Amino acid sequence: MLRYLPYLCSGVLFGFVLIKSEAASWYRIQEMFHFQSFHMYGILLSAILTAFVSIQLIRRHARGQSLDGQAIEIPSKLPGRGSYIFGGLIFGFGWGLVGLCPGPVFALVGTGSMGAMVVLAGALQGTWLYGALKQHLPH
Amino acid sequence: MDWLTRPWPWYVAGPIIGLMVPLMLFIGNRSFGISNNLRHLCAITQPGKVDVEFFRYDWKEHVWSLVFVTGTGLGGYLAGVVFADPNPVQLAQATQDMLLSWGFLLPADSLVPDELFGASVRNFTFLFACGVLVGFGTRYAGGCTSGHAITGLSTLQLPSLYAVLGIFTGGLLASWFFMPHMLIG
Numbered sequence: 001m002l003r004y005l006p007y008l009c010s011g012v013l014f015g016f017v018l019i020k021s022e023a024a025s026w027y028r029i030q031e032m033f034h035f036q037s038f039h040m041y042g043i044l045l046s047a048i049l050t051a052f053v054s055i056q057l058i059r060r061h062a063r064g065q066s067l068d069g070q071a072i073e074i075p076s077k078l079p080g081r082g083s084y085i086f087g088g089l090i091f092g093f094g095w096g097l098v099g100l101c102p103g104p105v106f107a108l109v110g111t112g113s114m115g116a117m118v119v120l121a122g123a124l125q126g127t128w129l130y131g132a133l134k135q136h137l138p139h
Numbered sequence: 140m141d142w143l144t145r146p147w148p149w150y151v152a153g154p155i156i157g158l159m160v161p162l163m164l165f166i167g168n169r170s171f172g173i174s175n176n177l178r179h180l181c182a183i184t185q186p187g188k189v190d191v192e193f194f195r196y197d198w199k200e201h202v203w204s205l206v207f208v209t210g211t212g213l214g215g216y217l218a219g220v221v222f223a224d225p226n227p228v229q230l231a232q233a234t235q236d237m238l239l240s241w242g243f244l245l246p247a248d249s250l251v252p253d254e255l256f257g258a259s260v261r262n263f264t265f266l267f268a269c270g271v272l273v274g275f276g277t278r279y280a281g282g283c284t285s286g287h288a289i290t291g292l293s294t295l296q297l298p299s300l301y302a303v304l305g306i307f308t309g310g311l312l313a314s315w316f317f318m319p320h321m322l323i324g
Contacts, residue, residue: 004206006166011210012217014159019218020145021152022228025250031234033314042149043156044288050157051293058161070168077281077291077298084280084287084298088305091276091283095306096313097321098269099251101284102174102277105270106208108250110215115256118263122270127177129271130278131193137279 003068015107024107026099033096083139143222146229160290169203172286174277176201176208219250242322254322280305 018024021043032040055074058064064072077084095101098119100108105123108116130137163169179201182194228246230238235245243254255262277283280302282291288306291299 003167004203007163007203007206008210008213010159010162010166011207012214013155013210014207015211015214015216016218017147017152017155017214018211019215019250020147020224021149021156022146022250023152023156024215025228025246026252026255027228027230027234027238027246027250029310030238030314030318031230033310034234034237036231036233036237039149043153044284046150046153047157047289048293050154051160051289054158054161055164055294058164066165066168068167072164072168074164074294075170077296080298081301084301085305087276087278087280088287088302088307089276089309090272091280092306092309092311093313094269094272094276094309095284096310097317098255098266098273100273102177102273103211103283103285105273106173106176106211107215108219110212111219111250112216113249113251113256114258115251115262115266118266119270119273122267123177123274123277124180124270125267126271126274126276127278128181128191128194128274130275131178131181131191134193 006067014103015110018104018107019111024100024104029095029099080139083137086138144224146224157289157293159285160293163207167203170286171290172204172282173208173211174274174283174286176204177274178278179205241319276309 021039022028023040023043028037028040031037058072066072091101100116100119102123105116105120109120160171163171178194179198182196182198185191185194225248227248228250230246238245243252246252249256255265273283280287282299282302284306287299287302292303
């Protein structure tokens, strides 16, 4: 069980930041989609930049091993286009309405928000629906 | 200890979020992404009688990820309840004007508007339906903001760029053409 502790701590930090940065706020998401503030773009761009730079550092300097001794490798997404665009459109449409993507849903559920719990229940239903319909969808 | 209750600027929050990618790789060679957990939760609870192939895999391989989102909920509790910010979300003036024109009140003591998240049959139907779109869309696209926009773009993966373009287009459509009419026709 102890080996899961680093994941738990990282998750706590992630949830804390999502609330403190108000990335889990419906208001901030509307502000973002209407280009009225740099705040959310700043979060996303600096997150991408930080991840990009640290991955370059890991590749060059680290021995390329994780704490538990595995060789670090970055898995490639499956090739394709349609499923990424269609899926993205559907998810994005939901995000623009409800103002919460999956990370913030979990963070907001932690604050005790009943509404966020309903969104999570819906997201599980939607995931299940995808699983059931998968072979009938264009990919 | 003021910094624990106040909101954090983007240049503090963004880098911490970005660090999750190398952190997951460094801890256990894992790829950072949140929406996979929705699949794991379905796999765990799939009843024996309904057998959907998409959920037939060994979810125990992914316990780390479920532990991570459990932490995310805990972090949400700490930041939103224990160290709650007493002040309302500070929005741009243009956003405040826009919200008022949509028939919303300005933010008060919550990150989400009571007009959409307050307990009512209408609201919960709306929230559930949005959740279905989020769950369906993220699985169809194979990731969400974390897995595609952050992990995918920072590792220069073309599929993630397609996904992000789709996500942003969908968000713009919803936010520009549907949200303004949600409360008032």
